[in-house]
Amino acid sequence: MKTKEIYCAGIPADRESVENYYNERVPVMLLRDNSKYKDDVTVTLNGTNYQIKRGVQVLVPRSVALVLERSHKQEMDAQSFVDSLLRA
Numbered sequence: 001m002k003t004k005e006i007y008c009a010g011i012p013a014d015r016e017s018v019e020n021y022y023n024e025r026v027p028v029m030l031l032r033d034n035s036k037y038k039d040d041v042t043v044t045l046n047g048t049n050y051q052i053k054r055g056v057q058v059l060v061p062r063s064v065a066l067v068l069e070r071s072h073k074q075e076m077d078a079q080s081f082v083d084s085l086l087r088a
Contacts, residue, residue: 025059028052028068043067 006018013021031037032055043050043064050064060068 022061022063022066024062026062026065027057028060028065029057030054030068041068 006013006015030041030052037054040054041052043052043060045064045067050060052058052060052064052068
């Protein structure tokens with residue numbers, strides 16, 4: 001049975017180094033204001049919950065930071081779509 005190659009950031013890697021990459025702690029700081037962005041953010045990843053305080057730099061696993069980054073990108077894409085509908 002042939003095993004599937006694992007890539008991390010486009011580079012072939014073994015399972016342990018990929019896990020280490022995604023588990024490495026990276027700094028994250030979420031925007032805080034007094035209206036829409038005032039509550040903490042909860043990220044659930046593979047059954048583990050992470051409560052992230054806004055306005056404070058915290059260290060989270062890289063996999064959690066990537067979830068936050070993708071979520072932000074989706075919000076921006078959705079807002080662009082809504083704006084395009086309003087212009088039409």
